[in-house]
Amino acid sequence: MLKTSARTLHVxxxxxxxxxxxxxxxxxxxxADQPMLNNCRPDRCGNATITTRHRRGWEAARDDTERALVFVGLSDLQRTALRQHLSDVTKVIEGIDHAHD
Ligand code: SF4
Incomplete structure (x- = not known):
């Protein structure tokens, strides 16, 4: 209980x-032993809390990824990684929407 209440929220x-x-x-x-929000995996980390307030950021990530996918000259590996990222981002958006249905 004390440990939980002592946690700090990093926005x-x-x-x-x-x-x-x-x-x-x-x-x-x-x-390091501190949050690295610029190297964060919120879709995979139990420390992450994603709310409707974050939806616009995920939409922007989805749009950026879709734009990147239309680039010509991507390698198969790059295209596969982008598709996986797009799938992960889409699942997060769906999760936000389903949590507030
Ligand atoms: S949510 Fe997880 S991955 Fe992201 S900064 Fe916090 S601890 Fe690191």
Whole structure:
């Protein structure tokens, strides 16, 4: 209880973070012992909280990814990575919408 109430909220564009080092995905990617919102995986990290306030940021990420996918000259690997990213972003948006149906 005390530990929970002592957590600090870190506000971000795509999510907020209630940082706990033992479950921080960014920390496993070589981050320091603090939130790394610029290297964040909010769709995969249990410390992330995504609300309707973040939906516009996810929409922008989806739009950017769709624009990138129409570039000619992408390698198959790049195109596959972008499609996976688009799928992940779309799932987050759907999750936001379903949470508030
Ligand atoms: S990955 Fe993102 S949500 Fe998770 S601990 Fe790091 S900054 Fe917070």
């Amino acid at each position: 971000g564009t795509l999510n907020d973070c209630y940082y706990q080092p033992e479950t921080a995905v960014c920390r496993t990617m070589g981050g």
